[in-house]
Amino acid sequence: MHVYDGIDDKLAGWLTSQPVFFVATAPRAEDGHVNVSPKGMAGTFAVFGPRRVGYLDYYGSGSETIAHLRDNGRITLMFAAFTGRPTIVRLYGRGRLVLTQDPEFPELRKAFAKQRITAQRAIVMVELDRVSDSCGYAVPLMDFVADRTVLDLRQEKKGPAVYREYPETKNATSIDGLPALGDLGDRTREPLPPGQPA
Numbered sequence: 001m002h003v004y005d006g007i008d009d010k011l012a013g014w015l016t017s018q019p020v021f022f023v024a025t026a027p028r029a030e031d032g033h034v035n036v037s038p039k040g041m042a043g044t045f046a047v048f049g050p051r052r053v054g055y056l057d058y059y060g061s062g063s064e065t066i067a068h069l070r071d072n073g074r075i076t077l078m079f080a081a082f083t084g085r086p087t088i089v090r091l092y093g094r095g096r097l098v099l100t101q102d103p104e105f106p107e108l109r110k111a112f113a114k115q116r117i118t119a120q121r122a123i124v125m126v127e128l129d130r131v132s133d134s135c136g137y138a139v140p141l142m143d144f145v146a147d148r149t150v151l152d153l154r155q156e157k158k159g160p161a162v163y164r165e166y167p168e169t170k171n172a173t174s175i176d177g178l179p180a181l182g183d184l185g186d187r188t189r190e191p192l193p194p195g196q197p198a
Contacts, residue, residue, distance in 0.1 A: 004131040006050025007091075011131075015053075015079055015089065016045060019144045023055075023124075024076045025068035025095075032176045035064035041147050043113030051128040053077070053091060054098075056112045058151065059119040059163050059171065063181055066122070067174030069095045075126055082144070086136035093128040099187040119155040119163045121171070121181075121188070 004011065015021075019040060026034040039045070044056040055077075057065075069075060075095035081087045098105050099122050108123050155163070172182030181188050 001132055001134045004133075006128070007047055007053070007131055008050070011089070012047040014087075015047060018079045018081070019147070021045065021055075022078045022080075023065055024078065025065050025074060026072075027068055027174070027176055027178055028072045029176065032178075033064070033174075035068060037065055041114060041151070043115075046111040048108075048111065048125075051093075051131070052125070053128065054108065054111070054123050054125040056109075056114055056120065057122045057124050058155065059121045059166050061170060062175070063171040064174050065095075065124065066097060066171070067176075067178040067180040069097060069124070070180070071178050075124075077126065080136050080139050082139065082142040086139060087133055088136045088139065089131070089133045091126065091128050092130040092132075093126045095124050095126045098123040098125055099184065101187045116152055116156070118160050119158075121163075121166075 007015070019042070021039050023037045023039055024035065026032065039055060045053070046055070047053050065075070073094040073096065075093060077091040079089045079091075098108055100120055105123065108125070112123075167181035167184060167188040171180050173180050
């Protein structure tokens with residue numbers, strides 16, 4: 001195991017080239033559920049500095065990460081090499097949400113190569129307090145074929161108006177009842193394009 005002072009250019013290149021990473025969070029309550037979410041889609045992860053990273057978050061069926069970050073801020077991102085040298089890198093830190101209507105969202109959004117704006121939920125920004133690697137000897141070798149396009153196609157087909165209701169419906173609370181987006185109002189709502197019915 002090696003603990004880094006931070007993310008240098010070489011490590012940043014490795015992190016941003018991985019096709020998938022995993023996000024782990026947990027509520028403060030002892031009886032709450034720990035959550036692990038896989039994240040993919042090229043261009044949704046960015047390194048902002050040696051101890052600052054972020055990922056672009058789109059609407060989905062749940063909102064566990066958001067609820068846990070609001071509850072206590074703890075988060076770990078894990079990257080694993082499925083080709084090449086067997087390596088696992090974990091990024092530990094404190095996360096916060098930058099919602100679509102927050103003043104800093106437009107500037108931070110420029111760092112991400114993913115261009116689709118329909119169904120953007122937030123940018124999860126993480127201030128890192130530990131960057132470390134470990135061997136990935138037990139991680140299988142697998143070939144990356146392509147990013148799935150299902151989420152893009154589904155969300156584009158539904159259109160932006162549908163996702164204006166998600167904060168109060170599908171993304172209101174965590175499975176443990178912690179507040180996620182339901183109480184944040186217009187901070188979560190992307191403006192609709194001209195002519196788009198509300």
